[in-house]
Amino acid sequence: MELAAGQCIRQGSIGVWKHISPKLAGIGYSSCMVCFYVALYYNVIIAWSLFYLGNSFQYPLPWEQCPIDVTTNDTVKECAGSSPTSYFWFRKALNITNSIQESGELNSIMTGCLLAAWTIVSLAMIKGIKSSAKVMYFSTVFPYVVLFIFLIRGLMLDGAIEGITYMFYPKLEIWANVQVWRQAATQVFFALGLGYGSVIAYSSYNPYHNNCHRDALMVSGINFMTSVLASLVVFVVLGFRAKNIALRCVANNLDLLSSSDGSDQHWWPWFNMSDPSSVSIAEYREWYGHYSSMAGSNITDCSLEEEMNKGIEGTGLAFIAFTEVMAFFPASPFWSTLFFLMLLNLGLSTMFGTMQGILTPLMDNFSFLGRHRTLLTVSSCALGALIGLLFTQRSGNYFVTMFDDYSATLPLVIVVIFETISVAWVYGTDRFLDDIEVMLKWRPPVVYKYLWKYVCLLAMVGLLAASLLRMVFKSPTYTAWNQSTASEMTLEYPGWALAMIVTLILLASLPVPIGYIHYTWKNRRVPNSLSSEGGGQEMHRELYTKCGSAEQPDSGAHQRLKEGPCLMVNENKMWILGEPVSETLQERDGKVEGGQS
Known part of the structure; x- marks a missing residue:
């Protein structure tokens, strides 16, 4: 649109x-x-x-x-x-x-x-x-x-x-x-x-x-x-x-477990403590599901999905x-x-x-x-x-x-x-x-x-x-x-x-x-203004449709690609091929519709 x-x-x-x-x-x-x-x-x-x-x-x-x-x-x-x-x-x-x-x-x-x-x-x-x-x-x-x-x-x-x-x-x-x-x-x-x-x-x-x-x-x-x-x-x-964070979480918790007294039974035979890096997130979470209540409050779950849910x-x-x-x-x-x-x-x-x-x-x-x-x-x-x-x-x-x-x-x-x-x-x-x-x-x-x-x-x-x-x-x-x-x-x-x-x-x-x-107030002052919707607006639509370019001399309009004869409307003035035309739009309408432009 x-x-x-x-x-x-x-x-x-x-x-x-x-x-x-x-x-x-x-x-x-x-x-x-x-x-x-x-x-x-x-x-x-x-x-x-x-x-x-x-x-x-x-x-x-x-x-x-x-x-x-x-x-x-x-x-x-x-x-x-x-x-x-x-x-x-x-x-x-x-x-x-x-x-x-x-x-x-x-x-x-x-x-x-x-x-x-x-x-x-x-x-x-x-x-x-x-x-x-x-x-x-x-x-x-x-x-x-x-x-x-x-x-x-x-x-x-x-x-x-x-x-x-x-x-x-x-x-x-x-x-x-x-x-x-x-x-x-x-x-x-x-x-x-x-x-x-x-x-x-x-x-x-x-x-x-x-x-x-x-x-x-x-x-x-x-x-x-x-x-x-x-x-x-x-x-x-x-x-x-997220996986890096979860793996660091596993490593930190294993350090806490290894430093605690008498907790060897809690991870055996789940983990190989001689190589903590070999413990996967899934293995740790499986252990945590069984022994989290015995591990103490310092031991936390390490979920990759939870880290993804946090998002950034x-x-x-x-x-x-x-x-x-x-x-x-x-x-x-x-x-x-x-x-x-x-x-x-x-x-x-x-x-x-x-x-x-x-x-x-x-x-x-x-x-x-x-x-x-x-x-x-x-x-x-x-x-x-x-x-x-x-x-x-x-x-x-x-x-x-x-x-x-x-x-x-x-x-x-x-x-x-x-x-x-x-x-x-x-x-x-x-x-x-x-x-x-x-x-x-x-x-x-x-x-x-x-x-x-x-x-x-x-x-x-x-x-x-x-x-x-x-x-x-x-x-x-x-x-x-x-x-x-x-x-x-x-x-x-x-x-x-x-x-x-x-x-x-x-x-x-x-x-x-x-x-x-503003439009309503303006139209009350000038009821027959061309800018009013209805016939005038329909004329604007017809004239724009026939224009291959909307370039207007001295209007400040930015450059447009030209394609054939151009007709530009601005209030009660009209330009054809870049030249201003003195007649009003109503006077020129018949010529435009007749193809004389």
């Missing part, structure tokens, strides 16, 4: 939804706000990748071992209580506070990395779509090469099979968890760029008769296969990590789990450099699409901004870097979590709901399919009509309602790092943070009702 809308109307998200339904023109502005939210915190992840990439050129890697406290000559307590990778992430990289209420000063190293990240994005975007496209050729292909390399290497690890088995083993009980469905929907939107406006922005550059239906199926299929490939790599690594999500997956596994690889700095180069490329390609979802609509709808592309790009990146300082203070990771969980999820679902309403119920699915038929020269299957009108809409409304109810009846929480216990704990957001969450959601959602109110 978004590919077809952008390609047909040849505008960014603001122009597309303004054309489809002036009443819901605010959808485009909401998409821009969501893109802005994502750009703010996503570039922080690129900054983290830059930091780890810089630290990868060391041997041994700085997160392979716990540091020594020079005052006591012992291992640093916080590191000994967790792990070298967790300590390096939370203390060396983030220098994190114990809660979101303790802001702390700016992290100077991360601030520098963030400024470097925004500089890279600005330089790549400054020349427009062509310059960013050249960069994306490499940034898109390179991650696939690295993923295949990591998959081949990962399959050689002990625990890889257990990880893959865990990945494909169904867990039906979690299907009832609304949070799982919300995260799944957000991931689909994020992976495909739906609701952000980036898909509309990029498709507006396509040739008018490009087969966008084929593109949609191809992109969805490639995205699915990419997700499977990435998931295989993740679970191979997690399986190796979010930033911890890349910066804790993967770094821990790569420390066991031969030539670990090489693997670390390769991995964080991949993360950097993935992050940059995502940022290019996100920024395009902001810049393209603004340049299309505001002529001044369109004529000063470089100024707009640099100013947007500078503003993002300034606001991004929120995420580089010591409590910044908690704000990244907040933005990721709330600022771009619920508003995104709301945007997609209104997009579907705009096309399926306001503009009409039949009219929309007519426009697609003109572009593709064949009509898409009728099943899309029912998917847009009922299935997708009801699913999104249900997801939104369930998410809102969950927020009302269960206070939002976040995971914090406690320095004294060297462990993570779940805390509730304070009142001011809850107010911030609500404000972020409202700021991204309000453009839709504000746009509707």
Whole structure:
């Protein structure tokens, strides 16, 4: 739907939804706000990748071992209580506070990395779509090469099979968890760029008769296969990590057993204590099932499945789990450099699409901004870097979590709901399919009509309602790092943070009702305005359908591919072949329909 809308109307998200339904023109502005939210915190992840990439050129890697406290000559307590990778992430990289209420000063190293990240994005975007496209050729292909390399290497690890088995083993009980469905929907939107406006922005550059239906199926299929490939790599690594933790647990418990008095009978004939490394997890668990009550409280169960169930999500997956596994690889700095180069490329390609979802609509709808592309790009990146300082203070990771969980999820679902309403119920699915038929020269299957009108809409409304109810009846929480216990704990957001969450959601959602109110108020003042829906809107649709390009002289619209005579509509003016025509649309309508244009 978004590919077809952008390609047909040849505008960014603001122009597309303004054309489809002036009443819901605010959808485009909401998409821009969501893109802005994502750009703010996503570039922080690129900054983290830059930091780890810089630290990868060391041997041994700085997160392979716990540091020594020079005052006591012992291992640093916080590191000994967790792990070298967790300590390096939370203390060396983030220098994190114990809660979101303790802001702390700016992290100077991360601030520098963030400024470097925004500089890279600005330089790549400054020349427009062509310059960013050249960069994306490499940034898109390179991650696939690295993923295949990591998959081949990962399959050689002990625990890889257990990880893959865990990945494909169904867990039906979690299907009832609304949070799982919300995260799944957000991931689909994020992976495909739906609701952000980036898909509309990029498709507006396509040739008018490009087969966008084929593109949609191809992109969805490639995205699915990419997700499977990435998931295989993740679970191979997690399986190796979980098995290592379980084996260390077995070794520690055997040490406790061997040092206890008179406990030889408890493990004989289960274990060969002369070679503790020969004891498997299954053998230990079988013994534990028989003698756990006699072994004492210090002896614990060692379950690989339990370690897999704990899991690691979010930033911890890349910066804790993967770094821990790569420390066991031969030539670990090489693997670390390769991995964080991949993360950097993935992050940059995502940022290019996100920024395009902001810049393209603004340049299309505001002529001044369109004529000063470089100024707009640099100013947007500078503003993002300034606001991004929120995420580089010591409590910044908690704000990244907040933005990721709330600022771009619920508003995104709301945007997609209104997009579907705009096309399926306001503009009409039949009219929309007519426009697609003109572009593709064949009509898409009728099943899309029912998917847009009922299935997708009801699913999104249900997801939104369930998410809102969950927020009302269960206070939002976040995971914090406690320095004294060297462990993570779940805390509730304070009142001011809850107010911030609500404000972020409202700021991204309000453009839709504000746009509707503005349109209604404007039409009451000028009841016969051409911008009103009905005949005028139908004329807009007809004229756009006949235009192979929406390039408008001196309008600030970004360059589109030209295909034959172009007719562009803007209020009561019309351009044909790039030249303004003095007659009104009503006077020219007969000539256009008669084919004289």
